[in-house]
Amino acid sequence: MEWVEKSARFNNLALTVRARYRRLPFFGEPSHCTEIKVVLTLDGAERSIVRVAPFRYPKTPQSAEEEAKRAVRRFLRWLGFALADDTPQLIAELNAEYAFLPTNERSLPSLDCVAGLGGIHDVFEPFFYAFAFLLMAIQAWRNELGAEIEMSALRAQLGERLLQFAEQDADFVDLTPKEVSADGVSVR
Amino acid sequence: MEYPCAEKGVRFGDLTVVVRAQWHRWPNSEPPGGTTEISVTLMRDGIDARIVKTAPFRKTDLPLRCLPHEAPRFAEAEAKRAVNVFLRWLGLALIDDVWQLLIELDDAYRFRPIEEVRELSSLEFLTNLRDVGSVMEPLLAVLTHLLCAIHVWRLQTDVEADATSMCVQLGEQLIAFAEQDGVRFADFTPKEVNANA
Numbered sequence: 001m002e003w004v005e006k007s008a009r010f011n012n013l014a015l016t017v018r019a020r021y022r023r024l025p026f027f028g029e030p031s032h033c034t035e036i037k038v039v040l041t042l043d044g045a046e047r048s049i050v051r052v053a054p055f056r057y058p059k060t061p062q063s064a065e066e067e068a069k070r071a072v073r074r075f076l077r078w079l080g081f082a083l084a085d086d087t088p089q090l091i092a093e094l095n096a097e098y099a100f101l102p103t104n105e106r107s108l109p110s111l112d113c114v115a116g117l118g119g120i121h122d123v124f125e126p127f128f129y130a131f132a133f134l135l136m137a138i139q140a141w142r143n144e145l146g147a148e149i150e151m152s153a154l155r156a157q158l159g160e161r162l163l164q165f166a167e168q169d170a171d172f173v174d175l176t177p178k179e180v181s182a183d184g185v186s187v188r
Numbered sequence: 189m190e191y192p193c194a195e196k197g198v199r200f201g202d203l204t205v206v207v208r209a210q211w212h213r214w215p216n217s218e219p220p221g222g223t224t225e226i227s228v229t230l231m232r233d234g235i236d237a238r239i240v241k242t243a244p245f246r247k248t249d250l251p252l253r254c255l256p257h258e259a260p261r262f263a264e265a266e267a268k269r270a271v272n273v274f275l276r277w278l279g280l281a282l283i284d285d286v287w288q289l290l291i292e293l294d295d296a297y298r299f300r301p302i303e304e305v306r307e308l309s310s311l312e313f314l315t316n317l318r319d320v321g322s323v324m325e326p327l328l329a330v331l332t333h334l335l336c337a338i339h340v341w342r343l344q345t346d347v348e349a350d351a352t353s354m355c356v357q358l359g360e361q362l363i364a365f366a367e368q369d370g371v372r373f374a375d376f377t378p379k380e381v382n383a384n385a
Contacts, residue, residue, distance in 0.1 A: 082310040087301055090310055094317075101300075102286055110281040110289055111335070114328045117293075121321025128318060135311075 003037065004068035006076060008165065010158070010175045011144075012043040013137035015130055019055060019071035021064040033057050034071045038126035040133050049133075051126035056097065056119070075127065076166035082131050084159025085152065094120060134158075141176070189213070191263030194271045198365070199375040200358065201341035202233040205330055209245060209270035211263035221249040222263075224270045228326040230333050239333075241326035244319070245270045246296065274327070275366035281331050282359030284352075293320050334358065341377065354378075 003018040016039040024031040036055040041048040055075070061067035074097065081090040095101045100116030102108035138158065142149055158175050165173040193210035206229040213222040227242040250262060273296070280289040294300045297320040301308040308316070338354050341347075361376050 082314060085310045087308050087310050087313045090313065091301070101290065108286050110284050110286040111331060113286050113289065114281055114324050114331060117317075117321050118324040118328050121318060121324060124314065124318040124321060128314060131311075131314065 001064045001068065004065060004072055005171065006072050006165070007172045008076075008162065008175055009173070010134060010137045011141040013133055014041045014043075015039070015134065016041075017072050017075050017130070019068040019075070021058070021061065021067040021071075031057070032060060034067055036071055036075055036123060036126055038130050040129060049129060051129050053122045053124075053126050054119075055123055073166045075123075076162055078127065079130055079134070080159045080162035080166060082127075082159070083134065083162060084156045086159070191260055192267065194264065194267035195372060196271050196275060196365070197373040198275075198362065199373070199377060200334060201337045201344070201377050203333055203337035204231045204233075205229070205334070206231075207271050207274050207330075209267040209274070211248070211266045213250075213259070213263075219249050220259075221247060223247050224266050226270050226274055226323065226326060228274075228330050230329065239329060241329045243322045243326050245274070245323055246319075272366040274323075275362050277327060278330055278334075279359040279362035279366065281327070282334065282355045282362065284355070284359075296320070349378075 001020055001022065003020045005016055005018040007014060007016040009015070018037040018039070019034055020037075021032065021034045024033055034055040034057075035052060037050065037052045039048050039050050055071045058067060074093070078090060078093060081087075081093065091101075095103075098116040098119045099106075099108060100113050100120060102113070135155075138151070138154060142151070142154070154177075157177075161173065161175055191211050191213070193208055195206060195208040197204060197206045199205075207226065208229070209224055209226045211222050211224045213220065224245040224247075225242060226245040227240060230239040248266060250259060273292075277289060277292060280292065290300075297316045298306065298308070299313060299316040299320050300306075301313065335355070338351055338358065342349060342351060342354070358376055361374070365371065365374050
């Protein structure tokens with residue numbers, strides 16, 4: 001199937017998150033994988049950074065497109081929580097997807113724990129690139145603007161907007177703040 | 189400069205596992221530091237090819253009081269520690285003691301925030317979780333191969349021994365082996381089967 005994608009922009013950074021669901025060839029049993037791809041492009045740069053990773057190995061989903069959309073939304077949500085520095089929520093969501101921590105309600109064989117942590121490692125490569133580039137773009141934008149905007153408040157605001165965008169049907173969002181308050185400490 | 193590596197080998201049935209670690213110094217780093225790399229080699233009797241998985245184990249600074257000529261000793265101790273810790277985690281995973289495994293992984297990589305004790309920013313959390321994830325690849329490879337080797341041994345010997353208790357026994361042997369100094373190889377293939385098998 002084709003890639004499903006959503007894009008976000010922050011200042012001079014364009015971030016595209018793509019996902020596709022596909023059946024893996026050469027397996028006796030039907031086997032499936034949802035792949036995630038991150039494309040990072042800085043304005044004026046000739047090349048983009050592209051990172052691809054397996055997102056998860058689902059059982060046959062009802063719709064390949066829905067599965068791919070879910071992966072893109074999930075990935076953007078995690079980015080939103082990371083930006084907002086909401087670590088507990090990020091852990092809860094990663095654990096729901098990769099089941100690497102036992103909970104009071106769910107015991108976990110150590111094989112699942114080890115495999116879950118390994119699965120997270122795979123998806124973290126594109127995730128880390130996207131997160132690090134967003135942080136750099138935010139810092140660069142603050143420096144260019146010379147504004148005294150508090151970083152944690154700005155990150156929380158952007159994280160919130162990414163979370164909203166993840167749930168929307170829209171394919172693109174520009175996260176660059178359009179207005180800076182007169183005292184230069186907050187944005188809209 | 190190449191520092192000495194540490195190595196321990198384990199055998200079960202037709203599977204041989206070699207765990208090796210080596211500390212590499214980063215060039216021109218200040219303070220002087222390096223990465224301990226862990227690698228596992230999986231070999232099956234009669235098969236030419238082998239599986240090799242390598243991962244960074246942990247990053248360490250040289251101790252402040254470490255003189256240049258003492259660096260190889262530090263590197264060797266660090267490598268030995270990595271091999272023993274890896275074997276211990278493998279043992280805990282085989283025993284299925286997931287809580288103890290998580291506690292030890294968390295001690296090493298600090299990827300779980302603890303309320304009012306260890307606050308983690310999302311960047312720290314993500315970095316640390318990624319680090320623990322990278323060492324899981326060789327761990328998962330050895331774990332799954334050992335589980336397969338146990339099942340293969342049961343089928344080949346036609347013994348009705350319970351696979352879970354065999355895993356626990358092997359896990360305990362691995363934990364004990366990890367604590368032994370000076371022993372570099374152990375064969376954990378069961379030598380005797382009791383009368384009721």
